[in-house]
Amino acid sequence: MMHKLDSPEKFDKYFQDLSEKQSEQYNHYKEIIQVCTGGGCIACGSLNLRTQLAGKLEERGLSGKFMVKGTGCLGPCSKGPAIMMMKSGIFYENVHLADIDSIIDEHLLGGTPVEKLLHHNDEDGKPVAKAADIKFFNHQRKIVLRRCGTIDPVDINDYIAAGGYISLRKTLTQLSPDQVLEEMKTSGLRGRGGAGFPTFMKWNLAKKKVPIKNIFCATPTKATREHSWIEVFWKEILTA
Ligand code: FES
Numbered sequence: 001m002m003h004k005l006d007s008p009e010k011f012d013k014y015f016q017d018l019s020e021k022q023s024e025q026y027n028h029y030k031e032i033i034q035v036c037t038g039g040g041c042i043a044c045g046s047l048n049l050r051t052q053l054a055g056k057l058e059e060r061g062l063s064g065k066f067m068v069k070g071t072g073c074l075g076p077c078s079k080g081p082a083i084m085m086m087k088s089g090i091f092y093e094n095v096h097l098a099d100i101d102s103i104i105d106e107h108l109l110g111g112t113p114v115e116k117l118l119h120h121n122d123e124d125g126k127p128v129a130k131a132a133d134i135k136f137f138n139h140q141r142k143i144v145l146r147r148c149g150t151i152d153p154v155d156i157n158d159y160i161a162a163g164g165y166i167s168l169r170k171t172l173t174q175l176s177p178d179q180v181l182e183e184m185k186t187s188g189l190r191g192r193g194g195a196g197f198p199t200f201m202k203w204n205l206a207k208k209k210v211p212i213k214n215i216f217c218a219t220p221t222k223a224t225r226e227h228s229w230i231e232v233f234w235k236e237i238l239t240a
Contacts, residue, residue: 008173011165018161029067031108032086037153038073041080046070049081049097056100066108069158074149076136079119084131084149091131092117177207 005011026032035041035050047070054068074082079093083103090113092103102114118127119134131137142148152158159165171180184200191197 008169011169015160015163015166018157022158022161025067026086030065031067031088033066033068033103034071034074034084034086034150035068036072036074036080036082036084036149037070038077038080040073040077041082044080045096046081049095049100052097053100053103056104060104062104062108070152070154071150072148072153075140086150089130089132091119091129091134091137093119181207
């Protein structure tokens with residue numbers, strides 16, 4: 001059910017309730033199986049993998065102990081479908097439907113990672129179980145994309161529980177237009193088109209030129225699966 005959050009207080013309460021519920025849920029499960037549902041892995045069948053894995057756990061009476069969730073791109077797209085076990089940090093690559101029973105029996109119930117699904121070092125061919133020990137991951141420091149691979153991209157509540165919209169809340173309730181522009185300038189944020197146009201400059205021009213008070217800007221034509229909620233949001237705005 002969709003909630004209308006029409007005041008900062010309602011947003012705060014919603015955020016707090018969601019965060020608490022999520023951390024209780026995460027504590028409850030023995031493992032959270034994150035199946036990558038980024039474009040590359042979807043092309044290799046990860047949506048079906050997620051559904052079948054969840055179905056099998058349900059069928060075997062294990063869905064109360066192990067949770068399956070979709071995530072955005074985990075990173076190594078050429079190795080998809082990829083799975084990251086949230087609690088143990090174990091990473092699997094090239095996972096197929098035929099591997100579901102091994103994951104359940106050997107890993108989830110038996111406590112031993114499924115070796116053939118682990119990443120193998122290029123140098124010596126040895127298996128590496130934890131993502132933190134795989135060079136591909138430990139040579140990276142994600143900043144903007146730090147939550148990519150942990151949030152379900154089609155679940156807006158997952159985003160909100162992770163602190164999504166906190167900056168928007170601050171902007172709408174605490175900052176003046178000039179302070180917002182200053183923040184943009186300090187951040188160095190630029191457009192991702194060819195010109196790399198500084199965002200603060202674009203917004204500053206809009207502020208000077210447009211004589212109306214409130215402008216809502218969105219790019220509904222760019223709605224992808226990850227942003228499919230925009231379409232719903234956009235229709236609500238147009239019919240409000
Ligand atoms: S799309 Fe799955 S790892 Fe990138």
